[in-house]
Amino acid sequence: MRRPEILLFGLVATLSGCDFLFQSRTELTETTGNEPVPPVTSPLTTSQTVTPTLVGKHVCRECHEQNYQLHLHSGHASTFATTRDSNLAQVFAGKTADAGPAFGQFKYEMSSDGLQVSRLSDRNQTAFPLQYVLGSGRNAITLLTLLPDDEQGPAGLEHRVSWFRSHGQFGLTPGHVHQSPESANDFLGVTVHGTKMRECVHCHTTSGEIVDQQIQGLIPNVNCERCHGPGSEHVRLARQMETPPPYSVGVDKWDLESELQLCGSCHRLPRNVSINELRNYPSEMLRFQPIGLLRSACYLESDGQFMCTTCHNPHMDSATKSKDEYIQDCRNCHLPDTDEHVACPVSPTEGCIECHMPPSQFEQGMVFHDHWIRIHETD
Ligand code: HEC
Ligand code: HEC
Ligand code: HEC
Ligand code: HEC
Numbered sequence: 457m458r459r460p461e462i463l464l465f466g467l468v469a470t471l472s473g474c475d476f477l478f479q480s481r482t483e484l485t486e487t488t489g490n491e492p493v494p495p496v497t498s499p500l501t502t503s504q505t506v507t508p509t510l511v512g513k514h515v516c517r518e519c520h521e522q523n524y525q526l527h528l529h530s531g532h533a534s535t536f537a538t539t540r541d542s543n544l545a546q547v548f549a550g551k552t553a554d555a556g557p558a559f560g561q562f563k564y565e566m567s568s569d570g571l572q573v574s575r576l577s578d579r580n581q582t583a584f585p586l587q588y589v590l591g592s593g594r595n596a597i598t599l600l601t602l603l604p605d606d607e608q609g610p611a612g613l614e615h616r617v618s619w620f621r622s623h624g625q626f627g628l629t630p631g632h633v634h635q636s637p638e639s640a641n642d643f644l645g646v647t648v649h650g651t652k653m654r655e656c657v658h659c660h661t662t663s664g665e666i667v668d669q670q671i672q673g674l675i676p677n678v679n680c681e682r683c684h685g686p687g688s689e690h691v692r693l694a695r696q697m698e699t700p701p702p703y704s705v706g707v708d709k710w711d712l713e714s715e716l717q718l719c720g721s722c723h724r725l726p727r728n729v730s731i732n733e734l735r736n737y738p739s740e741m742l743r744f745q746p747i748g749l750l751r752s753a754c755y756l757e758s759d760g761q762f763m764c765t766t767c768h769n770p771h772m773d774s775a776t777k778s779k780d781e782y783i784q785d786c787r788n789c790h791l792p793d794t795d796e797h798v799a800c801p802v803s804p805t806e807g808c809i810e811c812h813m814p815p816s817q818f819e820q821g822m823v824f825h826d827h828w829i830r831i832h833e834t835d
């Protein structure tokens with residue numbers, strides 16, 4: 457069989473300000489001599505390109521069972537659902553939560569349409585629907601309801617109360633502490649508008665667009681194709697030949713730049729924070745791992761060899777990897793007895809994470825590991 461000729465490649469799709477970054481190769485192949493020969497086009501013209509579409513993670517599973525299983529147990533796979541379909545929403549069902557004197561007490565009930573909330577101090581106890589659950593519960597679960605569009609476009613109410621794993625209880629949603637209510641909706645939560653609202657859905661789903669208080673074309677969660685791009689062409693070719701042509705972000709392999717853009721499009725990049733935050737690295741930045749990582753000497757001085765996947769399997773729940781395995785990642789570079797990298801004068805073989813990437817508390821007891829890898833004064 458002849459080697460397939462690459463006719464067209466390098467289609468970079470960039471949606472919503474570069475958020476969704478992937479590159480896919482589309483190859484047209486000749487299988488027998490009898491088929492019409494496709495017209496030769498310049499690699500730069502896109503008119504002949506078959507635009508790949510989304511096929512869904514169950515199709516990927518057919519051939520990639522292992523990655524499917526790993527992904528299934530990661531936070532990426534359960535970070536968005538309707539309250540009607542989600543087991544996570546059951547954490548609220550039938551409970552009451554005290555949001556403090558400013559907001560009062562809330563009561564939650566499950567109906568056939570999903571979760572509903574009412575305020576106990578509201579004499580009529582009007583039920584307000586809570587449509588979506590965000591967060592896998594590894595750290596927290598937050599509820600969201602779409603509101604009628606306003607002048608800034610789509611709007612949504614981020615509910616006042618979230619559930620936190622750290623204390624196994626309800627508490628104020630992060631960022632809500634200093635809010636004071638003016639309208640009925642203000643008691644129930646914070647209204648998110650326009651781009652911020654769209655991005656909220658965009659970062660927690662594979663696809664979906666807010667239209668009339670619903671999400672059209674919703675594929676919840678950060679699934680395979682959210683990172684790898686639409687897979688229909690890959691699947692079509694993989695079914696035709698033993699080794700389908702390379703399909704991935706970047707050209708053949710993920711490189712540092714494409715990977716940081718991908719992970720950072722949700723986990724945040726320097727462009728998503730203010731200059732002051734970049735300069736002063738306040739504790740809120742702990743939540744944005746790429747911001748810290750980009751300041752680390754490991755990243756700055758390792759010539760493109762240091763990225764998220766140096767330590768993380770992007771398909772896997774990061775907490776299920778053992779401390780020893782993370783230490784092994786450090787030791788892959790910082791070996792004692794080599795000239796290539798410096799080793800630790802304090803503890804050359806163990807305890808790296810606690811001293812150089814210490815876990816730190818965030819609002820409501822949520823814990824993040826400081827990805828600015830450095831020598832801490834308190835060490
Ligand atoms: C489309 C947005 C998006 C992209 C792209 C993305 N993430 Fe995430 N990531 C999330 C969200 C949302 C969560 C929170 C999941 C939850 O609710 O627990 C998360 C959680 C995580 C976690 C912690 C939870 C766990 O299961 O381990 C790790 C580690 C992680 N992401 C690594 C990565 C890496 C590495 C990349 C790039 C290869 C990446 N992510 C790309 C949105 C994204
Ligand atoms: C720019 C992308 C982005 C946007 C916008 C975004 N999130 Fe997230 N969200 C993430 C990532 C990445 C994580 C995982 C890291 C983390 O835990 O902060 C996450 C985690 C979470 C979690 C799990 C708790 C936690 O902090 O780990 C909840 C709940 C959540 N987001 C809710 C929301 C809601 C509600 C909105 C919109 C009102 C929103 N997010 C907007 C990217 C985003
Ligand atoms: C958060 C982003 C993200 C998600 C979600 C994701 N991947 Fe990946 N995947 C990556 C990255 C990054 C690499 C490159 C890893 C590396 O080079 O170490 C990769 C590599 C791969 C590879 C080749 C290497 C290997 O591990 O075999 C396959 C196959 C793959 N992914 C399939 C899948 C499937 C199937 C799913 C869904 C069940 C999925 N991916 C979900 C980011 C993701
Ligand atoms: C019919 C089988 C089949 C299906 C379905 C399939 N793949 Fe693959 N895929 C392969 C084969 C074969 C390879 C090449 C050998 C390998 O790396 O395992 C591959 C390789 C990959 C790679 C490695 C990168 C590269 O360029 O080789 C990624 C990433 C990937 N597939 C993602 C996906 C995603 C995402 C889906 C679902 C949209 C999917 N695959 C569905 C068979 C399949």
Ligand code: HEC
Pocket residue numbers: 753754755757758761762766782783785786787788789790796797798799808809812813829830831
């Ligand atoms: C890809 C290689 C690589 C990996 C993996 C790596 N580092 Fe580094 N790190 C470097 C380089 C390069 C430097 C700069 C000094 C040198 O050349 O060794 C550095 C510097 C450091 C420094 C000194 C920081 C400073 O500001 O002076 C510390 C501490 C450190 N690394 C800890 C770690 C820990 C802990 C891990 C694992 C979580 C780790 N490194 C993983 C490459 C790496």
Ligand code: HEC
Pocket residue numbers: 716719720723742745746749762763764765766767768774775782785809813823824825826827
């Ligand atoms: C040098 C190794 C290393 C690199 C590189 C790295 N991480 Fe991590 N990351 C860790 C360790 C260690 C943990 C803590 C895991 C645990 O024990 O729960 C962690 C945890 C996380 C978590 C869970 C929340 C938290 O902060 O504890 C997220 C999300 C995450 N990493 C995202 C990323 C992203 C995105 C990148 C790339 C920008 C990245 N990481 C690069 C080592 C690394």
Ligand code: HEC
Pocket residue numbers: 783786787790798799800801802803804805806807808809811812831835
């Ligand atoms: C008990 C805390 C502690 C542990 C555990 C620890 N370190 Fe360190 N490390 C330090 C301190 C403190 C320094 C600064 C020492 C100095 O300047 O004399 C340091 C320095 C370093 C440096 C910079 C050395 C130089 O010459 O610039 C590297 C690299 C490093 N550590 C890597 C690691 C790695 C990798 C591990 C795990 C195998 C580790 N450390 C475990 C506390 C620790």
